[in-house]
Each structure stands twice: as structure tokens, then as C-alpha cells.
Amino acid sequence: IFGNLAYYFDTRLEYIPITFILGFFVDTILSRWSNIITNMGYIESYALFISNCIHGNNENAKQLRQTLMRYLCLTQIFIFRDISIQVQKRFPTIDSLIDAGILLKNEKEKLDLIKFQYNNYWVPIRWIHAIALKARKQEIITSDLLYWKLCAETDKFRHSLQLLCNYDWVPIPLVYSQV
Incomplete structure (x- = not known):
């Protein structure tokens, strides 16, 4: 046959x-x-947005900006550990993220408490939303529009990283290159 x-x-x-x-x-x-x-997750534009959204030179505002950026980097590293051998070698374990200062020990404990059926990629994104809501209630983020835009930009960043996962998940068949 x-x-x-x-x-x-x-x-x-x-x-x-x-x-x-x-x-x-x-x-x-x-x-x-x-x-x-295009969807690599360029963090610079998000950093500029955060600095324009969260004003102030006090320690609280500075720490908030740093925490939001650190969580974005953490999300990106979680994704890249699965799709990039170089990132996987640089951060082979969760403890290597702690050593690099990207993840704090208490945050690792929070991650350990959550039972994942799949991956923990998006937990830091959830943390960003929670921190942004808290900052809005404390009026560190000065308007609902800025809060909404911050969450929308975070979701856009997450969507870009999700597309990278999708591309990694569905490779181009080898048959094409054997024509």
C-alpha cells in the first residue's frame, strides 16, 4: 500500500x-x-510606562516600580527557561533566581504553596495586578485610567510571551525542509 x-x-x-x-x-x-x-517581550517600553505611571522619588514609589519590573522579568525568565537553552543554563533552578535577586525567598514560598496543574508562568503577572490595585487604592497610581492602562499593558506583555510559548509548542514540520 x-x-x-x-x-x-x-x-x-x-x-x-x-x-x-x-x-x-x-x-x-x-x-x-x-x-x-516582534513578541519577544521587550521590557524597556513597559519600564518607561511604569516610570510615567508611578510618580515620586520616595522609597515607596521607587520600590513599587522596581517590584513591578522584577515581576515582569521573572515572568519572562519563567517562559524563556522553557524555550531557551541559554536561559535554562543561566537559571537552572528557582534557587538560581533567588541568587540573582529576581525572586525573593518569601515569593518562592508563595510559589511553593500554589499547586500548579501546568506551569507557574503567569503567577507574577497576577502579583502585578494585585500590587497595582493596592497602589491605586493608596493613590500611588493617581487615576483609574492609569491603573487600567497599567493592567492592559501587563496583559499585552503576557500575551506576547504566550505567543512565544505557542511558537515553541508547535514547531515547523521537518518535512518542509526535506523537499
Whole structure:
């Protein structure tokens, strides 16, 4: 049966030009890489937004800005540990995140208390939302619009990282490159 099927497809191969197949493959690869680069989770624009959203030179405002950024970095590292060998080598364990100052010991204890069915990628995003709400209630974030925008930007960042997970989860079949 396999021989007959292979013969059938081989005789029909001339109907589909190889340049069409290769063009489709190249387009798929280029658009995939373009989307990956676009959704890499560039943290600089978010840092600028936080500094514009949370004003003040006092210790409380400074610590709030640093904590929000640290949680974004933590989320990004959680994702990149699964999709990048270099990041996995740099941060092989949760304790290596503590040693690097990205995760605090009490935060690790909170993570340990949560029973995950899947991954803990998005827990720091939840922490960001909770801290932002607390900051809004304390009027560190001065308006509901800024609070809403902060949460929306955080969700946009999370969505970009989710797309990276999706691209890592669904690879391009090797068959395309063997044409």
C-alpha cells in the first residue's frame, strides 16, 4: 500500500511546482521569525510606562516600580527557561533566581504553596495586578485610567510571551525542509 501511495504522489508531483512549495516554506519561516522577534517581550517600553505611571522619588514609589519590573522579568525568565537553552543554563533552578535577586525567598514560598496543574508562568503577572490595585487604592497610581492602562499593558506583555510559548509548542514540520 505504501509503495502505491508513494507512486501516486510521485506521479502527481509535477502538478505542484517545487518553487511554489519552497516559496510557501520560506514565507512560513520568515513570518514565524518576524512574529517571534516582534513578541519577544521587550521590557524597556513597559519600564518607561511604569516610570510615567508611578510618580515620586520616595522609597515607596521607587520600590513599587522596581517590584513591578522584577515581576515582569521573572515572568519572562519563567517562559524563556522553557524555550531557551541559554536561559535554562543561566537559571537552572528557582534557587538560581533567588541568587540573582529576581525572586525573593518569601515569593518562592508563595510559589511553593500554589499547586500548579501546568506551569507557574503567569503567577507574577497576577502579583502585578494585585500590587497595582493596592497602589491605586493608596493613590500611588493617581487615576483609574492609569491603573487600567497599567493592567492592559501587563496583559499585552503576557500575551506576547504566550505567543512565544505557542511558537515553541508547535514547531515547523521537518518535512518542509526535506523537499
